[in-house]
Amino acid sequence: DAGVIQSPRHEVTEMGQEVTLRCKPISGHNSLFWYRQTMMRGLELLIYFNNNVPIDDSGMPEDRFSAKMPNASFSTLKIQPSEPRDSAVYFCASSRDAYEKLFFGSGTQLSVL
Amino acid sequence: TQLLEQSPQFLSIQEGENLTVYCNSSSVFSSLQWYRQEPGEGPVLLVTVVTGGEVKKLKRLTFQFGDARKDSSLHITAAQPGDTGLYLCAATSILTGGGNKLTFGTGTQLKVEL
16 A cells, blocks of 8 residues: 655745645545644644544644545645745545544645745 | 654664654554655554553564553664664544554654764
């Protein structure tokens, strides 16, 4: 299995620009999670989908952040407009069902200048 | 929100030494997981502990869950350079809509030198 696939691996953009991060979960997994990792705050859960439906988005920082899961094999996390404080590594993870082991992707390193 | 404090924050040791990493909270955990994260990669699950007092071994790694399920430790025997990485504990809580929410600890960065 290819594992959880995230793209791009690195993204450098300027403040105010729109950023879209992409994730392909492991085939057959029906739960998908977006996490953000920074030195100051560690790993934080942003949003969780189960069967393509958002279940918990309480971790989404503000309205500039949005996430979608149009089908079982694809999810996006969008930041519009981006700000320097959004700079972090964003991870996508999936699991077979809501209570099983999480498999993480390799992350997207985002730098907002 | 559960707050998970890990100690030490950084640890640099020589190959062959033993070490212990701690994960503490004032809250009771339903279960706790330990992950290892290498540079440029996502965390990888090492073990899940569920029962108070539980001890699990994974080769040279020994994981213990406190009797009161508020703390956990990871002990590495005869550390090797391949053990280098960021060690994260994560506590699980049940989401209202179903599923687990993992709250991660602050992390312990381990470096094992030759």
